Amino acid sequence: MTGILAFVEQRDGALKRVSLETLTAARAIADLMQGSVTALVIGPPGVDTSSLGTYGADRVVVVADERLRLYQPGAYTAATAARVREEGPAAAVLSATALGKDLGPRLAARLGCALASDVTALAFEQGQITVTRPVYAGKALLRLRVTGRPSVITIRPNSVTPVERPRAAAVEQGSAMPAEGSVRTVAVKEPPGAKLDVAEASIIVSGGRGLKEPANFALIEELAAAIGGAAVGASRAVVDAGWRPHADQVGQTGKTVSPNLYIAVGISGAIQHVAGMRNAKVIVAINKDKDAPIFKIADYGIVGDLFEIVPRLTQEIKKLRAG
Template sequence: MPPILCVLEQRDGVLRRVSHEVVAAGRKLADDMGTTVDALVFGQAAVEGVEALGASGADRVLLATHDAFRHYSPDGQTATTAGLAAGYSVIVFAATATGKDLAPRVAARVGTSCATEVTEIGVLDGQVVVTRPVYAGRAIQRVRLTASPAVLSIRPNTFPAAETGKPGTMVAIPTPDFTARVEVVEVKAPAEGVLDVGEATIVVSGGRGLKGPENFSLIEDLADAFGQAAVGASRAVVDAGWRDHSAQVGQTGKTVSPALYVAIGISGAIQHLAGMRTAKVIVAINRDKDAPIFKVADYGIVGDLFEVVPRMAAEVRKLRAEG
């Protein structure tokens, strides 16, 4: 059986955490299929963190270096990945902004299909079977991938990073000739310390119930109380200019699957639910007891968020202080 190829991501020369989850997904498939895992890393030069990929489940780490790979290079990374595709049975990406662009490019280049936002994987009769949400999260689809290679992208925070403890072999690979039709002109990095909602294990999101951008300090304070938590927002909030689009959770924003999702002042439009309903635990705070968000929430608080949220932040800090 040909090996599994995991296509990983880095930012500013540092391997992204979601890359270890991609390797974990690849490792599971490889164990079920009786094969090995190669991890493909793109970078301008050395990428910090690749030495730990063996412990996450990679048998080999393929290093592709090029000046264009300082940032995401659609043409270069598509050409490189597609050039390797024939030697693999499955190619796994992360369903991040980069992965959602690169995975279908590679699939189209090699003439196969692409299953996106995968939340479960398995093998049936030698073929990959995946589970993914459809219809804005209202239904779950189970799909057998019959094409070769099978191409799929996994939803972040769905496959915990593995710890096999074994070292991986580092292999430098050549980069094929390509014409870069896209040039990175400017990168607007998030403020230092701001977590990506797509990768955070705890997300605290606010909606129009906050009544104004100045009240997002309540959301930020609760996120701070939790520690490593990201601040998210509904589409209505982003459209109103209260928060940047990078914080938007939902069908037209980012899809998240954190361990804990706290929705504050968010009614629960279907577009928002599509982006967060696979969170492990959902807590909703809203004064409207009939708000749709309560239909997907594990815990709901019907009350005035301006009273509930400060008290919740205080209790979270108290519990953390007690250890």
């Protein structure tokens, strides 16, 4: 096969939205190399794969087994590596999710091939794939040429906009691998009212030390809820102080994010924080200090007391949603 193998991620039997981003990136590169796209789905029986053709898969290979409902590192690696060996794609692409960040390196090591992790752009130049990836948590961009074949490429969520590119997408069943026994995912614990993760959200409302105390994060949560589908993030200062879980931290020792909209509330804009969110498409800052560094990178700012501004913003957005 000349083309791309797109690993398509499911969670509890439903395709993840990022999978359509992966597929869109795979389609774009495959078109440039005049190749085809095979989507590989590993999971429980009954995953609805009908959207995969819509977003550009020429073929869909489904490896279905109830024991593969949860991410089983050994079995997922074996099944994906087997498919790469069989089809000989130029590259295998995955989303750089929690799963992809684990599976991608395993796959590259098993295949003995190069890995480009967490890329934000792909291109095809002079017969080879080139990628751009943020390094130093976004303080610099590294452009790499992938010379080996195959290669493994993981794509940062939110860096590709899904585009419909309908294809016939014949579906085939792949053979399931026996679960490899030395490491086994036994459960997924989801907190009630499972939160949207900052790494995947298209809108993030983040709070910092300007909120003064942990209980005041309610203001941030209310704003995020009013917007709808927004995740709540936090600066390192408030995570280190124990106000928020580290899973919410945005920055160089937290998550590097690329949402459509990032609203920074009471965050001064330390270099390690900015590194993690400067790739947001639109940045809004609300801070009482007009000289705060966050205003240097914000598209829109409001100077003033967040305790007055944020409730007003929440109220206006609610009105807008109701209207």
